[in-house]
Amino acid sequence: MKISGAQILFKALAMEGVEVIFGYPGGAVIGIYDEMTRQNIRHILVRHEQGAIHAADGYARASGKVGVCLATSGPGATNTVTGIANAYLDSIPVVILTGQVPTALIGTDAFQEVDITGITRPCTKHNFLVRNVSDVGRITRDAFAIARSGRPGPVLIDLPKDIMQMELEEADVNFNGEYNCEEEPVDRSQINRAVEMIREARKPVIFSGGGVVMGGASAELRELARITGAPVTSSLMGLGAFNASSPLWMGMPGMHGTYCANMAFSHCDLIIGVGVRFDDRVTSKVDLFAPNARIIHIDIDPVSIDKIIKTSLAIVAGAKSALSAINAELAEYSPSSHVSIWQEQVLKWKREKPLSYKKSEAIKPQFVVEKLYEVSRGEAIIATEVGQNQMWGAQFYHYKKPNTFITSGGLGTMGFGLPAAIGAQVARPDAIVVDLAGDGSIQMNIQELATAVQNNIPVKIAILNNNFLGMVRQWQEIFYQKRYSHTDLLGNPDFVKIAEAYGAKGLRASKVEEVEMIIKEAFATEGVVVMEFIVDREEGVYPMVKPGSPLTDMDLGPMAPEEDSRAEIGDDPSTRSFN
Amino acid sequence: MDERENVISILVNNKPDVLARISGTLSGRGFNIESISANITKDPNKTKIILTTIGNKTTLAKILKQIAKLVDIITVEDLTGRKAVRREMFLVRFNWQLEGRKEKIAALVEKKKWKLLCANDDTCIVEITGENGLAEVMALTDLGMEDFTRTGVVAIEKA
Numbered sequence: 112m113k114i115s116g117a118q119i120l121f122k123a124l125a126m127e128g129v130e131v132i133f134g135y136p137g138g139a140v141i142g143i144y145d146e147m148t149r150q151n152i153r154h155i156l157v158r159h160e161q162g163a164i165h166a167a168d169g170y171a172r173a174s175g176k177v178g179v180c181l182a183t184s185g186p187g188a189t190n191t192v193t194g195i196a197n198a199y200l201d202s203i204p205v206v207i208l209t210g211q212v213p214t215a216l217i218g219t220d221a222f223q224e225v226d227i228t229g230i231t232r233p234c235t236k237h238n239f240l241v242r243n244v245s246d247v248g249r250i251t252r253d254a255f256a257i258a259r260s261g262r263p264g265p266v267l268i269d270l271p272k273d274i275m276q277m278e279l280e281e282a283d284v285n286f287n288g289e290y291n292c293e294e295e296p297v298d299r300s301q302i303n304r305a306v307e308m309i310r311e312a313r314k315p316v317i318f319s320g321g322g323v324v325m326g327g328a329s330a331e332l333r334e335l336a337r338i339t340g341a342p343v344t345s346s347l348m349g350l351g352a353f354n355a356s357s358p359l360w361m362g363m364p365g366m367h368g369t370y371c372a373n374m375a376f377s378h379c380d381l382i383i384g385v386g387v388r389f390d391d392r393v394t395s396k397v398d399l400f401a402p403n404a405r406i407i408h409i410d411i412d413p414v415s416i417d418k419i420i421k422t423s424l425a426i427v428a429g430a431k432s433a434l435s436a437i438n439a440e441l442a443e444y445s446p447s448s449h450v451s452i453w454q455e456q457v458l459k460w461k462r463e464k465p466l467s468y469k470k471s472e473a474i475k476p477q478f479v480v481e482k483l484y485e486v487s488r489g490e491a492i493i494a495t496e497v498g499q500n501q502m503w504g505a506q507f508y509h510y511k512k513p514n515t516f517i518t519s520g521g522l523g524t525m526g527f528g529l530p531a532a533i534g535a536q537v538a539r540p541d542a543i544v545v546d547l548a549g550d551g552s553i554q555m556n557i558q559e560l561a562t563a564v565q566n567n568i569p570v571k572i573a574i575l576n577n578n579f580l581g582m583v584r585q586w587q588e589i590f591y592q593k594r595y596s597h598t599d600l601l602g603n604p605d606f607v608k609i610a611e612a613y614g615a616k617g618l619r620a621s622k623v624e625e626v627e628m629i630i631k632e633a634f635a636t637e638g639v640v641v642m643e644f645i646v647d648r649e650e651g652v653y654p655m656v657k658p659g660s661p662l663t664d665m666d667l668g669p670m671a672p673e674e675d676s677r678a679e680i681g682d683d684p685s686t687r688s689f690n
Numbered sequence: 691m692d693e694r695e696n697v698i699s700i701l702v703n704n705k706p707d708v709l710a711r712i713s714g715t716l717s718g719r720g721f722n723i724e725s726i727s728a729n730i731t732k733d734p735n736k737t738k739i740i741l742t743t744i745g746n747k748t749t750l751a752k753i754l755k756q757i758a759k760l761v762d763i764i765t766v767e768d769l770t771g772r773k774a775v776r777r778e779m780f781l782v783r784f785n786w787q788l789e790g791r792k793e794k795i796a797a798l799v800e801k802k803k804w805k806l807l808c809a810n811d812d813t814c815i816v817e818i819t820g821e822n823g824l825a826e827v828m829a830l831t832d833l834g835m836e837d838f839t840r841t842g843v844v845a846i847e848k849a
């Protein structure tokens with residue numbers, strides 16, 4: 112029996128348990144699409160290849176499985192690059208299948224030829240150009256193993272058109288990967304040292320990140336907090352791994368973090384950092400970060416360790432295995448009275464200055480997020496776009512479970528939210544999935560409304576419409592004396608009509624009383640819904656730690672006691688960047 | 691910043707683009723490769739790459755961690771300052787038409803244990819192997835040194 116390259120590909124995908132592919136056809140992959148008609152696999156036709164890669168990414172984040180996308184050669188492949196970089200920076204396991212011109216034409220600037228393995232080398236964990244049909248099975252298996260093992264990441268397989276058509280004796284096909292991707296066992300002596308440090312600590316803090324979410328270590332994290340009584344904070348990528356309704360929860364730290372989390376970092380004597388990379392958005396001024404603390408840093412990637420902050424103890428291991436080893440050693444431990452005094456202090460900070468905003472006549476964007484939380488009872492999956500909407504989504508929705516907050520943390524890709532929400536909804540068909548959007552970001556991949564409608568993927572889009580590129584406007588307000596250079600989006604389309612034109616339901620709230628009403632209506636609707644909230648145009652995200660300041664230097668915004676504290680101008684604006 | 695020359699030894703799977711991955715990792719972080727030599731090892735599926743790069747030690751240590759993480763890398767070692775033997779080879783072309791040059795060059799070849807590889811009336815080509823031969827070769831301009839090519843550094847640790 113003969114078997115073609117395309118058939119081998121689908122066999123390997125089946126072995127990996129792939130149920131769905133997000134893709135877009137074209138000349139170089141027409142053979143793969145033809146074979147698909149004979150295969151039992153779900154394919155979701157997107158409207159732009161960037162949508163395909165973000166959807167695969169959102170699917171991976173919501174399910175913990177590897178997401179898969181498929182694009183044609185040339186422009187199809189290059190359209191996925193932003194999404195590949197996005198998955199790379201957030202360590203998300205995705206496999207990208209791209210078509211390539213026939214092997215004989217490679218290197219001739221053939222029609223729709225680009226060197227996609229060359230282009231994506233710095234933003235993939237690994238990539239492959241398949242040169243022989245006999246390699247298709249092995250490479251596909253390796254790609255999945257590499258994508259999901261260690262620190263996960265995107266892996267691209269470039270598939271020349273002729274290789275997909277070539278045939279091979281079925282008996283000669285090899286589906287065994289070449290790479291050994293097993294995790295090394297945890298170093299016991301380091302675990303013992305960590306346990307000692309935890310026992311010695313009087314003011315411990317747990318800081319968890321995306322590594323706990325994607326590493327499936329949420330239960331172990333909760334157990335560590337229960338045993339040690341250490342208050343918990345999570346990076347943007349880590350939200351959801353710890354239950355935000357726990358009394359030990361402090362909220363997110365860093366630039367737009369809570370007063371409580373930033374104070375705790377600044378006063379604690381031990382940070383147990385797990386699956387985090389101590390990003391500069393979290394540490395702010397590095398030399399003044401956690402001045403009194405010893406730091407245990409657990410991360411599967413040795414590159415993350417000692418990259419930004421100097422650790423006292425580094426444990427290179429997966430979050431799950433390291434935390435369960437530590438928990439087992441701590442089984443008999445009960446925290447000292449010092450820890451309860453510390454917990455009280457933390458609670459005091461939490462009560463003293465909770466996240467807040469000034470209520471007004473106009474709809475406050477934070478109020479919308481609070482209502483989304485209330486109406487969904489905290490059970491929704493929230494995908495975000497980038498900007499203020501993203502920060503409010505991190506602050507005012509309280510996540511109880513891992514894989515429920517889906518956001519572009521590392522790259523900060525506007526246009527990520529809608530396709531990612533589509534991917535998440537495919538992974539979790541019964542969940543309410545919301546894309547929390549800004550009016551700027553939603554227009555970067557708005558065409559994916561058609562994907563959602565055509566495939567009955569009932570995502571709910573909540574646009575916080577401030578008719579501004581809000582986050583940039585906020586920086587212009589604070590650091591550039593309100594010179595709003597090209598951040599005004601008053602030419603926005605009518606989003607309700609847009610929704611209707613795509614065959615979705617469109618709802619608008621322009622008064623405070625309408626907010627809850629339309630959210631309820633949207634959640635009760637079976638199909639795709641776009642909710643537009645006309646919000647207070649110049650609302651800002653607070654607290655805010657200016658770049659280069661220590662974490663204790665928080666501007667708490669309009670609710671702060673000294674109202675004018677944010678008028679002063681900070682350091683050199685040229686050294687700052689947006690998320 | 692204390693810049694210095696670093697000698698790095700990398701053992702890799704012999705895959706088509708492994709060199710591109712390594713050089714991309716270095717250049718993406720601002721490091722220039724000064725010299726490179728690569729060839730298969732006792733095991734033909736593996737390639738050993740020796741490269742030299744100038745830069746700050748701590749920055750380089752971070753880059754090496756990054757390189758070690760690449761999928762086809764087996765080991766990465768920093769040989770700088772270690773007990774290793776290092777050599778590089780120059781092929782030098784002289785124009786020896788001028789009166790007296792032939793004799794001078796021949797004498798040097800003899801004395802310095804260079805190798806005369808080929809010669810005609812106008813020019814000759816000499817092989818010079820040494821630990822750090824650039825200054826020595828540059829000083830040969832007065833003797834009619836026209837051009838040279840140079841291998842990368844090769845190095846191997848002493849036991």
Ligand SMILES: Cc1ncc(C[n+]2csc(CCOP(=O)(O)OP(=O)(O)O)c2C)c(N)n1
Binds near residue numbers: 523525526549577
């Ligand atoms: C693709 C891309 N382009 C530009 C930026 C820079 N940027 C960061 S936030 C932002 C404004 C986002 O505006 P909007 O989507 O309306 O959200 P808001 O901040 O108003 O909630 C911009 C332009 C980016 N992050 N991504």
